[in-house]
Amino acid sequence: MPASWILLIIIALSVIGYFIAKQRALASGGGDRRVLHSLPKYYGTNAALAAAAPALLILGIWMILQPVVIDSIISSNLPEAVQADRGERSLAMADVQRIADGLDTAVSRGAMTADEAVDIRVGASNVRERLAEVGVALGSEVDANTLQMAQEYRALTSTGNIWRAIAVLVVALGGLAIAYMMTHKDFRARNSVERAILSLLIAAACVAILTTVGIVFSLIFNTHDFFSRYPAEDFFFGTRWEPSFSGRGGASDLGFLPLIWGTLFISLIALLVAVPLGLFSAIYLSEYASKPVRSIVKPLLEMLAGIPTIVYGLFALLTVGPLLLDVFGRDGVLGVNWMSGGTAAMTAGLVMGIMLIPFVSSLSDDIINAVPQAMRDGSFGLGATQSETLRQVILPAALPGIVGAILLAASRAIGETMIVVLGAGAAASLSLNPFEAMTTVTAKIVSQLTGDGEFNSPETLVAFALGMTLFVITLALNIVALWIVRRYREQYE
Amino acid sequence: MRDNFRAENDVTTNAVKIAARNVQVYYGETHAIKDVSVDIEDKTVTAFIGPSGCGKSTFLRCINRMNDTIDICRVEGDIRIDDEDIYDRRVDPVQLRAKVGMVFQKPNPFPKSIYDNVAYGPRIHGLSRNKSELDDIVERALKRAAIWNEVRDRLHAPGTGLSGGQQQRLCIARAVATEPEVLLMDEPCSALDPIATAQVEELIDELRQNYSVVIVTHSMQQAARVSQKTAFFHLGNLVEFGETDKIFTAPEDPRTESYITGRIG
Numbered sequence: 001m002p003a004s005w006i007l008l009i010i011i012a013l014s015v016i017g018y019f020i021a022k023q024r025a026l027a028s029g030g031g032d033r034r035v036l037h038s039l040p041k042y043y044g045t046n047a048a049l050a051a052a053a054p055a056l057l058i059l060g061i062w063m064i065l066q067p068v069v070i071d072s073i074i075s076s077n078l079p080e081a082v083q084a085d086r087g088e089r090s091l092a093m094a095d096v097q098r099i100a101d102g103l104d105t106a107v108s109r110g111a112m113t114a115d116e117a118v119d120i121r122v123g124a125s126n127v128r129e130r131l132a133e134v135g136v137a138l139g140s141e142v143d144a145n146t147l148q149m150a151q152e153y154r155a156l157t158s159t160g161n162i163w164r165a166i167a168v169l170v171v172a173l174g175g176l177a178i179a180y181m182m183t184h185k186d187f188r189a190r191n192s193v194e195r196a197i198l199s200l201l202i203a204a205a206c207v208a209i210l211t212t213v214g215i216v217f218s219l220i221f222n223t224h225d226f227f228s229r230y231p232a233e234d235f236f237f238g239t240r241w242e243p244s245f246s247g248r249g250g251a252s253d254l255g256f257l258p259l260i261w262g263t264l265f266i267s268l269i270a271l272l273v274a275v276p277l278g279l280f281s282a283i284y285l286s287e288y289a290s291k292p293v294r295s296i297v298k299p300l301l302e303m304l305a306g307i308p309t310i311v312y313g314l315f316a317l318l319t320v321g322p323l324l325l326d327v328f329g330r331d332g333v334l335g336v337n338w339m340s341g342g343t344a345a346m347t348a349g350l351v352m353g354i355m356l357i358p359f360v361s362s363l364s365d366d367i368i369n370a371v372p373q374a375m376r377d378g379s380f381g382l383g384a385t386q387s388e389t390l391r392q393v394i395l396p397a398a399l400p401g402i403v404g405a406i407l408l409a410a411s412r413a414i415g416e417t418m419i420v421v422l423g424a425g426a427a428a429s430l431s432l433n434p435f436e437a438m439t440t441v442t443a444k445i446v447s448q449l450t451g452d453g454e455f456n457s458p459e460t461l462v463a464f465a466l467g468m469t470l471f472v473i474t475l476a477l478n479i480v481a482l483w484i485v486r487r488y489r490e491q492y493e
Numbered sequence: 494m495r496d497n498f499r500a501e502n503d504v505t506t507n508a509v510k511i512a513a514r515n516v517q518v519y520y521g522e523t524h525a526i527k528d529v530s531v532d533i534e535d536k537t538v539t540a541f542i543g544p545s546g547c548g549k550s551t552f553l554r555c556i557n558r559m560n561d562t563i564d565i566c567r568v569e570g571d572i573r574i575d576d577e578d579i580y581d582r583r584v585d586p587v588q589l590r591a592k593v594g595m596v597f598q599k600p601n602p603f604p605k606s607i608y609d610n611v612a613y614g615p616r617i618h619g620l621s622r623n624k625s626e627l628d629d630i631v632e633r634a635l636k637r638a639a640i641w642n643e644v645r646d647r648l649h650a651p652g653t654g655l656s657g658g659q660q661q662r663l664c665i666a667r668a669v670a671t672e673p674e675v676l677l678m679d680e681p682c683s684a685l686d687p688i689a690t691a692q693v694e695e696l697i698d699e700l701r702q703n704y705s706v707v708i709v710t711h712s713m714q715q716a717a718r719v720s721q722k723t724a725f726f727h728l729g730n731l732v733e734f735g736e737t738d739k740i741f742t743a744p745e746d747p748r749t750e751s752y753i754t755g756r757i758g
Binding site: 290291372374375376377378379380381382383384385388392393396397 | 557559562564587588589590591592594595596597599601602603604605613614617618664667668671
């Protein structure tokens with residue numbers, strides 16, 4: 001029985017459960033709603049949940065585990081030599097699965113009867129051609145062993161599917177029956193539904209947390225793999241970034257320093273742009289702007305945060321870069337020849353700074369608004385002007401929160417990719433000249449993984465080490481920022 | 494609390510400090526203060542009493558133009574301090590507020606040290622030429638607010654770390670440090686316990702030596718204890734204004750009598 005049918009049956013059962021439990025609850029109260037502990041709909045929901053939730057859970061787990069179990073049973077039949085190598089083993093298993101799927105397809109399209117599919121022999125009929133007729137292309141001739149394994153695979157899968165259907169339906173019916181039996185006017189259905197909702201919420205929260213844990217582990221394993229192929233001290237303290245791609249041979253220099261230098265340098269330029277502009281606009285919006293101005297300007301400013309970063313990247317590449325080149329380039333307005341190409345740390349930094357303005361301004365605005373009106377009254381009452389009040393009372397009170405906002409913006413800047421890829425250039429250099437092309441950790445992760453390098457080479461795996469390092473840096477920044485913001489919040493609440 | 498303390502009626506000779514004539518205040522469409530005229534004397538404690546929402550705080554905030562900070566608030570009429578119209582174009586509200594100090598209902602020390610809280614006003618108005626002068630001003634203000642002995646050893650501790658009563662006296666010290674001529678107090682004791690209230694009330698009586706003090710209060714006992722003049726507000730009108738003793742013993746208006754005997758409010 002396919003999973004979709006099982007799903008439909010579960011849904012039908014839970015709908016039935018809803019109505020019969022509701023009916024039974026009303027009947028147990030003699031038709032009077034007021035003697036029931038909960039509203040009738042809670043009894044119904046309780047039964048519906050009891051029928052659906054455990055059954056769906058088992059169905060989900062079964063669908064994840066069955067292929068894994070069957071895979072391990074079948075692959076034990078493979079020759080020893082094939083089993084030893086991970087790559088060959090997975091290739092062989094893919095073949096088996098393909099043939100099994102192909103036979104299933106053939107049966108379902110009517111090209112073969114079910115018996116023919118079971119009896120098919122390598123010698124008697126050309127399996128490859130028969131399957132090609134129904135649109136399943138195989139890479140090579142099918143040998144007897146593979147075919148036999150495919151048949152075994154099919155058999156195990158269909159047995160598994162039958163047991164799956166039985167187990168799930170038994171659980172669904174059992175849950176329904178128990179909930180139905182428990183339905184009585186004194187049963188606290190409302191509380192039990194509340195508990196179910198609580199566990200749903202917890203499960204949703206767990207998904208986010210578990211995903212984060214999964215990301216961290218995948219980074220850790222691949223990073224570990226990288227360091228087993230490339231010395232850690234060369235990575236962390238190397239000053240040259242010159243990966244040589246496979247095919248050309250020769251050793252690569254995978255030094256981390258030029259990349260982190262580029263990252264920090266560009267982020268610094270971005271913050272030098274974003275912090276004053278963002279902070280001043282936050283001050284204007286929260287302290288000086290009239291209500292109508294504020295209601296127009298604030299959403300406009302926050303719209304900057306909604307622009308995709310690739311658009312900023314294009315802006316950097318096509319507008320800001322050439323503009324800067326016209327000013328600081330060889331034949332530029334200033335005649336200084338500091339800049340040789342449109343892509344430079346300055347280009348990316350300026351555009352990234354513009355992107356960060358709403359982060360700084362929006363958070364700072366909230367924080368400045370959170371300073372109690374009593375502080376302003378106290379200061380005005382002493383004859384202070386608006387800007388004196390701002391400088392001497394409000395900003396000092398809001399400072400920790402503003403620092404937190406700036407740190408959050410900084411971690412955004414460090415993790416930013418598209419603007420850098422398009423605006424900053426590709427050369428990794430340890431330069432102090434902001435008009436020189438630079439590159440960042442994120443941009444190099446992109447270029448290392450999108451190249452056609454072998455996946456198992458250090459040149460590719462270095463991306464994970466870079467990602468891990470970046471993750472640690474931004475995580476630390478975020479933790480510090482959140483800690484500062486929280487400490488500030490406690491002051492007034 | 495000094496049980497024998499009672500407002501004395503020696504104020505008849507004092508000059509008029511604040512003269513309000515036909516003051517109207519509107520919050521948007523709401524007519525909050527209706528045609529109030531009152532003369533507030535120098536070196537006197539004047540109490541504003543009345544039920545909640547009767548406009549006494551609003552009127553108080555007109556005297557130092559704090560209502561200017563509220564967009565929808567509109568003030569009409571004439572308020573003169575020392576015969577100078579404070580709503581005149583030439584008057585800078587900022588300078589006016591330096592002359593008319595204000596203490597708020599809830600103690601609102603700045604999140605700074607005790608010293609910096611008190612030095613805030615003198616610093617922005619340039620009242621001292623050097624550090625030692627500023628030290629003197631701070632010490633004098635703290636002494637006048639009767640809190641010096643409690644904080645002299647921790648002037649650089651944060652002002653927000655003091656108890657409620659201490660914070661309110663710190664706010665009073667902060668207000669007197671700018672050497673105002675008038676001190677406005679908007680329910681200065683409503684957030685304080687009885688002991689702190691007694692300390693602040695005693696302080697108000699001492700401040701009368703130098704300032705004209707206007708206090709808004711919900712407590713009629715407090716008005717009777719600290720003030721020489723009392724004004725009773727009801728629904729935006731000034732119902733009755735006169736000697737405190739007279740208001741509390743022989744009110745002329747039936748509404749005043751109802752309020753002080755607890756029948757309205």
